[in-house]
Amino acid sequence: MNKIKNKQQYIEESFKDIILKDLDVSGTEFDECTFSDCGFSLATFTHCKFLNCTFNRCNLSNAKIPDSHFFEVDFNDCKLLGVDWTKANWSFFNLCSELKFSRCILNDSSFFGLSLNELKLDDCQLREVDFREGDFSNSLMTHCDFTNSLFMRTNLASVDFTESNNFNINVLENSLSKAKFSKYEALSLLDGLGIELVD
Numbered sequence: 001m002n003k004i005k006n007k008q009q010y011i012e013e014s015f016k017d018i019i020l021k022d023l024d025v026s027g028t029e030f031d032e033c034t035f036s037d038c039g040f041s042l043a044t045f046t047h048c049k050f051l052n053c054t055f056n057r058c059n060l061s062n063a064k065i066p067d068s069h070f071f072e073v074d075f076n077d078c079k080l081l082g083v084d085w086t087k088a089n090w091s092f093f094n095l096c097s098e099l100k101f102s103r104c105i106l107n108d109s110s111f112f113g114l115s116l117n118e119l120k121l122d123d124c125q126l127r128e129v130d131f132r133e134g135d136f137s138n139s140l141m142t143h144c145d146f147t148n149s150l151f152m153r154t155n156l157a158s159v160d161f162t163e164s165n166n167f168n169i170n171v172l173e174n175s176l177s178k179a180k181f182s183k184y185e186a187l188s189l190l191d192g193l194g195i196e197l198v199d
Helices: 183-193
Strands: 009-011 014-016 024-026 029-031 034-036 044-046 049-051 054-056 069-071 074-076 100-102 120-122 140-142
Touching: none
Parallel strands: 009 029, 014 034, 024 044, 029 049, 034 054, 049 069, 054 074, 074 100, 100 120, 120 140
Antiparallel strands: none
16 A cells, blocks of 8 residues: 545555655545554645554654544654644544554644543653643653653643653642652652752
8 A cells, every 4th residue: 555545444454664745635534554664744634534543663743634533543663743733633532542652752742732631652752842731631651751841731630750751840830639750750840849959
């Protein structure tokens, strides 16, 4: 499979080693499809549906996803720089939909204002990512790098941040009830309180 067409339905298809930079596709549904070693940088997916799909070692950097649906989608070892996830259509999104990112690079992306409960981010690079105004309660965000990422009025209740680092989360501006942090990294939460630690 090396072509993706508009207004098509692909069921249990495998897309492998295809490079479709600047792809512009609309109204297409992918159901239980697998994408491996594919290049979709700068692609545009408009009104598309990705249902129970898996992306392995794919490049979707700066892809545009206006009004597209994502439900139970796994991204493994993928590059997803600069993706604005707020442009997707989350109207029917199940709060426990199992959207997973493992060993991915998501720098400069935006999740601003989204409600993505139980989002799973493991061993990902999330530098300068916008999580402001969002609800990510009960999510897994382990072994991640949050350098310069933004958290403000963000619901992070019961989020597991174990082994994650470089975050700047003001405990007065975000909800952190029952969130988990590694002991050393948890000290950074005191920065916003103006507390000085001494030996």
